[in-house]
Each structure stands twice: as C-alpha cells, then as structure tokens.
Amino acid sequence: MSLARHWRLQDERYKLIGRECATCGKKLFPSRDICPHCGSRDLKPYRFTGTGEIYSYSTIYQPPAGYEAFVPYTVALIRLDEGPLIAAQLTDLDREGVEIGQRVEMVTRKLREYGPEGLIVYGYKFRPLLKG
Amino acid sequence: MRDVTIIGIGETEVREHWERSLRELAVASITAALDDAGIERADALYVGNMLSGELAGQEHLATLIADFAGLRGLEALKVEAACGSGGAAVRMGYLAVASGLHDLVIVTGVEKMTDCENGLVTEALAMAGDGDYEAMQGLSFVALNALLMRRYMHDYRVSHEDFAGFSINAHRNATQNPYAIFRRPITREEFISARMISDPINLLDSSPIGDGAASLILCPKDEAKRLSPAPVTILASTTATDTIALHDRDDPLFLQAVHESAQKAYAQAGVGPEDIDLFELHDAFTIMAALSLEACGFADKGRGVELAKDGEISLQGKIPISTMGGLKGRGHPAGATGVYQIVEVVQQLRGEAGANQVDCHLGMAQSIGGTGATAITHILKGPD
Amino acid sequence: MKPNKEVGIIGYGAYIPRYRIKADEILRVWKSIDSIHLEEKSVPGLDEDTATMAIEAARNALKRAAIDPQEIGAVWVGSESKPYAVKPTATIVAEALGATPHTNAADWEFACKAGTEAMQAAMGFVGSGMAKYALAIGVDTAQGRPGDQLEYTASAGGAAFIMGPKEESLAYLEGSYSYVSDTPDFFRRPHQYYPQHGHRFTGEPAYFKHTYHAAKHLMEELGYTPHDYAMVVFHQPNTKFPRRVAQWLGFTEEQLKPGFLVDVIGNAYAGSSPLGLAAALDEAKPGDRILLVSFGSGAGSDALSFTATERIVKNDDSLLRVRDYIKRRQEIDYGTYCRYRDNLNSH
Numbered sequence: 001m002s003l004a005r006h007w008r009l010q011d012e013r014y015k016l017i018g019r020e021c022a023t024c025g026k027k028l029f030p031s032r033d034i035c036p037h038c039g040s041r042d043l044k045p046y047r048f049t050g051t052g053e054i055y056s057y058s059t060i061y062q063p064p065a066g067y068e069a070f071v072p073y074t075v076a077l078i079r080l081d082e083g084p085l086i087a088a089q090l091t092d093l094d095r096e097g098v099e100i101g102q103r104v105e106m107v108t109r110k111l112r113e114y115g116p117e118g119l120i121v122y123g124y125k126f127r128p129l130l131k132g
Numbered sequence: 133m134r135d136v137t138i139i140g141i142g143e144t145e146v147r148e149h150w151e152r153s154l155r156e157l158a159v160a161s162i163t164a165a166l167d168d169a170g171i172e173r174a175d176a177l178y179v180g181n182m183l184s185g186e187l188a189g190q191e192h193l194a195t196l197i198a199d200f201a202g203l204r205g206l207e208a209l210k211v212e213a214a215c216g217s218g219g220a221a222v223r224m225g226y227l228a229v230a231s232g233l234h235d236l237v238i239v240t241g242v243e244k245m246t247d248c249e250n251g252l253v254t255e256a257l258a259m260a261g262d263g264d265y266e267a268m269q270g271l272s273f274v275a276l277n278a279l280l281m282r283r284y285m286h287d288y289r290v291s292h293e294d295f296a297g298f299s300i301n302a303h304r305n306a307t308q309n310p311y312a313i314f315r316r317p318i319t320r321e322e323f324i325s326a327r328m329i330s331d332p333i334n335l336l337d338s339s340p341i342g343d344g345a346a347s348l349i350l351c352p353k354d355e356a357k358r359l360s361p362a363p364v365t366i367l368a369s370t371t372a373t374d375t376i377a378l379h380d381r382d383d384p385l386f387l388q389a390v391h392e393s394a395q396k397a398y399a400q401a402g403v404g405p406e407d408i409d410l411f412e413l414h415d416a417f418t419i420m421a422a423l424s425l426e427a428c429g430f431a432d433k434g435r436g437v438e439l440a441k442d443g444e445i446s447l448q449g450k451i452p453i454s455t456m457g458g459l460k461g462r463g464h465p466a467g468a469t470g471v472y473q474i475v476e477v478v479q480q481l482r483g484e485a486g487a488n489q490v491d492c493h494l495g496m497a498q499s500i501g502g503t504g505a506t507a508i509t510h511i512l513k514g515p516d
Numbered sequence: 517m518k519p520n521k522e523v524g525i526i527g528y529g530a531y532i533p534r535y536r537i538k539a540d541e542i543l544r545v546w547k548s549i550d551s552i553h554l555e556e557k558s559v560p561g562l563d564e565d566t567a568t569m570a571i572e573a574a575r576n577a578l579k580r581a582a583i584d585p586q587e588i589g590a591v592w593v594g595s596e597s598k599p600y601a602v603k604p605t606a607t608i609v610a611e612a613l614g615a616t617p618h619t620n621a622a623d624w625e626f627a628c629k630a631g632t633e634a635m636q637a638a639m640g641f642v643g644s645g646m647a648k649y650a651l652a653i654g655v656d657t658a659q660g661r662p663g664d665q666l667e668y669t670a671s672a673g674g675a676a677f678i679m680g681p682k683e684e685s686l687a688y689l690e691g692s693y694s695y696v697s698d699t700p701d702f703f704r705r706p707h708q709y710y711p712q713h714g715h716r717f718t719g720e721p722a723y724f725k726h727t728y729h730a731a732k733h734l735m736e737e738l739g740y741t742p743h744d745y746a747m748v749v750f751h752q753p754n755t756k757f758p759r760r761v762a763q764w765l766g767f768t769e770e771q772l773k774p775g776f777l778v779d780v781i782g783n784a785y786a787g788s789s790p791l792g793l794a795a796a797l798d799e800a801k802p803g804d805r806i807l808l809v810s811f812g813s814g815a816g817s818d819a820l821s822f823t824a825t826e827r828i829v830k831n832d833d834s835l836l837r838v839r840d841y842i843k844r845r846q847e848i849d850y851g852t853y854c855r856y857r858d859n860l861n862s863h
Binding site: 010014015069070089091092094107108109110111120122125130131 | 534561562563564565567568571572599600608611612614833834836840841844846
Binding site: 005009030036055056057058059060061062063064065066067068070073075076077084085086087088089100111112121123 | 250252255258264265266267269270271272274275276278279282283286327330331332375378379384
C-alpha cells in the first residue's frame with residue numbers, strides 16, 4: 001500500500017491547490033517547482049475554483065486494474081476557468097451524455113480503494129453544474 | 133561523428149508466445165541478427181523494453197539478455213521510453229557507433245505482455261502517461277488517445293469511420309508479413325462495428341499487444357562493406373520530448389515532439405517529407421497515425437485522415453505507411469516495436485519485402501513514447 | 517441547557533445523492549406485505565460514501581457562513597456508516613475543507629442521533645470559548661438487509677452546521693435537552709454488515725418515549741408550547757412515527773411540513789433530522805422558531821430549539837438548498853441498486 005504517495009497529493013486531490021508563477025503569472029496544475037512557461041522557481045500555492053468546461057471526454061469499457069467496480073465510467077480533459085487543462089473522471093452523469101464545451105464543477109469522490117482492507121483514495125472528479 | 137550502417141536484422145513473430153519467455157525471445161532475435169550480419173560477437177548491447185519489471189518481475193534486463201545470448205562481458209544497458217523504448221535503443225546504438233566509441237553494436241527490442249491478465253497490462257501501460265495525474269484518475273492509455281480522437285473529430289468535423297483506412301491498410305499489409313500477429317484483412321463494416329474499448333476508440337482502432345523481439349546489428353559505414361553486401365545507412369537519428377501529460381500540452385492535437393524530431397531528422401538527412409518513400413509510423417491507434425502524418429508534414433492539421441480516405445497511405449500511395457502491417461497489423465510488443473520498425477524499413481530498402489515491396493530509397497521510422505511525449509525518428513537510406 | 521455565551525448556527529449545508537429507488541420497485545422484487553407509504557429513497561453512487569457526502573455538505577455550510585476555514589476549531593462527524601471503522605472521517609473532511617491542522621477532529625456515534633450529538637457538543641465548545649467556530653455534521657449511507665423492512669427506508673445523505681457566536685448566527689440556540697436510556701431497540705455488532713432491528717420494540721419504548729420526553733422537557737424549561745414554533749423537525753425513520761409524535765405533542769401538519777423529507781428521500785439515519793433542519797432553515801423567516809427533535813437507537817433523543825435571525829435571509833442564488841438536491845434525481849432499478857449498495861456480495 002503506497003500510503004505516503006497518496007497522502008502527499010492531498011492538497012491537489014482534495015483542494016485543487018496548484019501553483020501561480022510569481023514571474024509570468026500563469027496558473028499551474030498540478031503543482032511544480034519550476035514554471036514550464038518561463039523557467040522561474042518563484043511559484044506560490046494557488047487554489048483553483050474547480051469550475052471549467054469539457055475539452056474532451058471518453059467512456060472507458062476496459063479499465064486498468066483497481067477500477068473494475070466503476071465500469072463503464074467517463075474520463076475527461078477539462079479546461080479550468082483559470083487556464084490549465086486537468087485530467088479527471090466525470091461523475092453524476094445523466095443518461096443523455098456529455099458535450100464538449102459543457103460547464104462542470106469539482107466534487108470530491110472516491111477514486112479507488114485498495115481492496116476492502118486497504119486505503120480509500122479520495123480525489124477530484126467533475127460533474128455537470130448542479131445549479132444553473 | 134561517423135556514418136552508421138545497419139548490417140544485420142532479426143525478428144521473432146509477434147504472437148502470444150506461450151512457450152517462449154522474455155529472455156528466449158530476445159536471444160532468438162539476437163541470434164537471427166548476428167546470423168544475418170555473419171558475425172558472432174559485438175562490443176555493446178542496448179535493450180529497449182518498457183515493462184519487464186511490471187509484467188515479468190525482471191529488471192536489469194540487458195545484462196540478463198547479454199548473458200543468455202552468449203555475450204557475457206560486453207557493455208549491456210537497458211533503455212526505456214515507454215512504448216518508444218525500441219526507438220530509444222536504436223538511438224543509443226546509433227550514438228555508440230557514431231561517436232566512435234564502439235564498432236559493432238547490437239540493438240534489441242523485446243517485450244513479453246501476454247503472461248498477465250488484461251487489467252494488469254492496462255494498468256502497466258498507463259504508466260506511459262503521468263502516474264499521479266492521469267493513471268490514478270482512472271485514465272487508461274487507450275482513454276488518453278480516445279480523448280484526442282474525440283476532440284479531433286469535434287474540431288475537424290470528421291467521423292469515426294473516416295479513420296477506417298488506417299486499420300484496413302495495416303491489416304492488408306500484415307497478411308503478407310509472416311512475422312505479423314494478424315494475418316487476415318478486415319472490412320469497413322468490421323471496423324465500424326468493433327467492440328468499444330474507450331469511446332470512440334474501438335478494438336479495430338487499437339494496435340494489439342503481443343510478445344516479440346527484434347534486433348539490429350550496427351557498425352560504422354567503413355566497416356560495413358567488409359561485412360555486408362547491402363548495408364543500410366542511418367542518415368538521421370533524432371529525439372525530442374514534449375510534456376508527458378496531455379493536460380500540459382499547448383495544443384493536444386499537435387504532436388510537438390513528433391514535429392521537432394521529424395524536422396531535425398529531415399535537416400540531418402538533408403531531405404524533406406516529399407523525399408520519403410515510406411514511413412513506419414507509430415500507429416498505436418488510428419488517431420496517432422493521423423496526428424503523426426500531420427506533425428511530420430505529410431498533411432495539414434486536421435487533414436491526416438484524408439490520406440487514409442484517399443488511399444495515399446497504401447503501398448501504391450504517395451506515402452506508404454505500416455508497409456509490413458505497422459503496430460496495428462504486425463503487432464505492438466510495446467518496448468520492442470521501435471526496433472521492428474527499423475527491421476521493416478531495412479527489409480524494404482534491401483528489396484526483401486516480398487509482396488509488400490515499395491519502390492524506395494529513403495525510409496523513415498518513428499517510435500513514440502506515451503501520447504506523443506517522446507518521439508524518436510530515424511531516416512534510413514538504401515544500399516548504394 | 518445552553519452555554520453561558522450565546523451561540524447559534526452561522527452556516528449550514530446539505531447533501532443528498534442523486535440516485536433514487538422507488539418503494540414500488542423494491543416491492544416488485546420482494547412482494548412484502550407491509551405497505552411503507554413512502555415514495556422513494558436516495559441511494560449513493562459508486563464513488564460516494566459518508567466522507568464524500570460530509571465534505572460536500574460542509575463545503576455548502578462554509579459557503580453560507582463565509583468564514584475562513586482556518587478559524588474552525590472542531591470538525592465533528594456523526595455517522596453509523598463510517599468508511600473506516602478506525603480512522604476518523606472528520607480528518608478527511610477537515611483536510612478537504614482547509615480547516616487543518618489547528619483544529620480538533622473526531623467521529624461521533626449514537627445511531628441516528630450522532631449528528632445532533634455533534635451539533636450539541638459543537639455549541640457547547642463554542643459557547644465555552646474553546647473555539648470560535650465548530651463544525652458538526654450528521655451523515656450516513658444507511659444499509660438495509662435485502663428483503664428486510666428497513667430496506668425500503670435506509671437511505672443516504674446529511675447536513676453540516678457551523679456553530680458560532682449568536683451575533684453572527686442565522687439561527688441561534690435557545691436551549692437543548694437530551695434524554696437517553698439503555699434501550700437496545702436497534703443495533704449492529706462489529707464485523708456485521710447489516711443491523712438488527714427490534715421491530716415493534718423500536719416504537720413506544722424507544723422512538724416515542726425518548727422524542728416525546730426530550731421535546732416536552734425542553735419546551736417546559738423554555739416556557740414554550742407548540743404554538744410558539746413555526747416549524748418542528750423530527751427524526752424520520754418512516755412516514756408514520758414523526759407524524760404520530762408531532763400529533764401527540766400538539767404540533768400541526770403545517771409545522772411538520774418544511775422539514776418532512778422521508779417520503780421523498782427515505783431515512784438518512786444520522787443525516788435524517790439534520791437534513792430536516794436544513795430544509796426548515798431554507799424556508800425560515802427572521803423570528804421563526806424551530807424545534808429539532810432527533811432520535812438515535814440505543815436509545816436517546818436530543819431536542820434543540822432555534823430562533824431564526826435577520827441573517828437567515830440570503831440573496832445568493834448560487835447557495836444550494838435541500839430542495840435543489842431533492843429535485844436532482846435519477847431513478848434506478850433494483851439490480852442497479854444492489855450493485856451500488858454492494859448487496860451482490862454475501863455479507
């Protein structure tokens with residue numbers, strides 16, 4: 001069980017905390033130590049609001065080990081309002097499906113469990129806006 | 133820097149090799165290549181492989197293979213770049229000879245994928261992407277490519293069926309390649325109705341996993357004439373990388389690393405895309421074939437599928453691809469594929485491609501790691 | 517009882533999952549004789565559990581309270597369906613909310629009144645000056661044995677309440693009263709997947725005795741009668757019990773209506789009366805007095821009396837109300853329900 005690996009990622013997984021480059025102003029997710037745009041090492045924590053729109057999506061029928069219980073499930077690339085793309089599952093989907101451009105919001109859900117005895121990993125997923 | 137030539141090639145069939153282990157496959161391909169070159173020993177061995185640890189419980193792979201191939205003592209190193217590991221091994225072999233440090237180098241790509249059940253293999257392949265931010269989110273490697281295909285279809289208003297030509301062409305060519313995993317053609321109807329894996333990618337968009345090994349013998353051009361009647365010269369060898377994750381790409385639908393690697397290769401070889409007679413591209417998925425053709429300058433953005441629709445990718449077309457089946461028809465033993473591609477370009481340039489022979493003097497091979505995160509391109513020239 | 521320093525609710529939020537199974541659909545499979553009188557109940561999705569629901573309810577509460585989560589001094593979660601038997605749900609919620617590390621966190625248990633346990637303690641914590649704000653959540657993904665009566669009603673959901681000074685509250689506490697006894701009407705031993713239900717024993721000696729006395733004693737202490745209340749919220753194990761005790765105590769159907777949710781979402785156990793309170797607060801006007809009477813098997817009842825302040829009126833349309841979650845529904849069949857509730861594995 002890689003407990004520490006998941007624990008280290010809680011800021012990102014639970015709160016969508018990435019970085020803002022103090023030099024060029026770009027918002028980054030996930031966190032990094034060096035800005036990929038300008039090379040600066042001056043990066044500060046930045047919390048994303050969790051809203052964005054769907055850039056692309058796909059429904060998975062053949063899952064990687066550990067995700068069988070959820071099949072079929074839909075994954076997406078979402079363009080967060082602050083700029084970066086994020087890869088995540090969509091959840092709470094209606095039977096009508098989703099569309100590129102649809103507005104979505106972040107929720108915290110179970111990503112997976114390591115068996116009935118193991119760690120439960122929680123993290124971000126995105127759902128169509130509940131209101132509006 | 134010296135010119136580098138390929139004087140020997142060897143490959144195993146791509147199959148579910150129930151009776152052959154990882155090391156046995158590698159040794160078989162090395163033996164075949166050594167025999168083809170007419171030599172018995174070499175100075176160095178570079179092994180391309182992605183998943184020996186995850187799927188076979190074996191790391192330290194190059195040393196093991198050197199030992200079992202009867203080559204104890206030589207320099208032996210494994211190199212890994214996900215599904216581009218084969219191309220990476222070719223790159224290392226090229227550097228070793230071009231630099232003048234080694235005169236006879238064996239390059240081997242080997243992968244054994246079929247011992248483990250589907251879920252584990254899918255989990256392992258997802259390691260080609262970002263483990264913490266793509267794989268842990270439940271995105272399989274197929275899903276990453278599916279996200280690209282879905283967006284491509286949306287932006288360029290093409291349908292899933294428009295990609296059929298890539299798969300049909302690959303299968304047709306594979307029927308004449310005795311080393312290919314698939315030996316029967318497929319129809320358009322089969323392509324349209326195939327089982328969905330991660331929509332819109334279905335079974336016939338996706339290259340099959342398999343077990344296999346391929347090897348090359350490299351030597352400097354000056355030595356080549358002494359050893360081989362038909363040496364193939366490596367005119368260009370380049371590598372470029374991009375963000376590992378799709379979500380960090382500036383434009384996910386433009387394979388920047390593929391573009392840079394190809395541009396550098398054209399410059400090294402002093403040629404342009406119009407001079408390339410055949411292209412063994414990394415058709416892990418039909419969308420990758422389209423995007424590769426675009427990034428390498430064979431089609432404008434969003435027009436890659438047209439090459440498939442118009443038949444320009446066939447053996448008789450403007451830019452034949454997957455001439456011996458490609459990843460789709462010959463098979464995709466992940467880390468080995470990049471070496472299979474070189475073997476096949478050499479076969480074409482030597483005139484040994486049989487029913488699939490293309491009239492050619494310049495061939496290009498490109499091995500890609502992940503969703504375009506690493507691109508390794510080689511341009512080869514036929515014997516004088 | 518109330519703390520020396522006056523306290524109240526400064527923010528509240530709810531969560532109900534979107535899936536619903538109709539009582540008729542369960543009836544179709546089990547062909548039970550007893551009629552249940554409820555329409556449908558809520559069912560959590562495959563990627564939901566008590567922690568994920570608590571997090572969303574708490575986030576809604578935080579939005580309403582508009583405070584810095586770092587100022588929360590306690591995060592207390594009451595539930596009988598903790599994702600871990602040993603490891604607090606509360607630390608997961610506290611981390612997700614941004615309340616860590618300078619806070620207390622713990623899980624509470626008292627069957628269906630675990631939520632009001634946490635609420636009462638939170639008010640004491642704030643009122644004593646030990647924390648500026650304290651977050652209390654009642655939430656459950658209740659489990660009913662297939663074919664059992666409870667299966668018709670055991671549902672999922674919950675609500676979160678941030679307690680703070682009366683001056684900042686949208687509803688302040690006038691007093692609370694707890695009434696408990698060792699009454700084993702419904703319980704679950706460790707390593708058992710489904711609870712044991714005392715059938716008729718859960719009625720008069722359990723639910724009715726404790727809710728009646730808690731409410732009666734509280735009103736007597738405060739000098740109120742049912743007429744002084746705009747709304748009353750009871751724990752809702754089914755559609756009959758809350759109506760009967762309301763009538764007994766002298767409350768009307770109109771007073772019961774705003775917080776009465778069991779017919780459309782079922783019994784969310786530790787989330788039941790908290791959700792009822794949240795629904796009542798959604799409709800409350802300044803000056804409205806609300807009585808909350810929870811019940812937890814084992815057994816006991818907490819009665820809490822609140823009065824809404826001017827701050828109850830919020831003009832922010834983006835704040836999610838209980839009705840927004842009730843409206844959001846997707847019906848599932850019994851087979852899908854079994855898959856979601858993991859009833860296909862033997863327990």
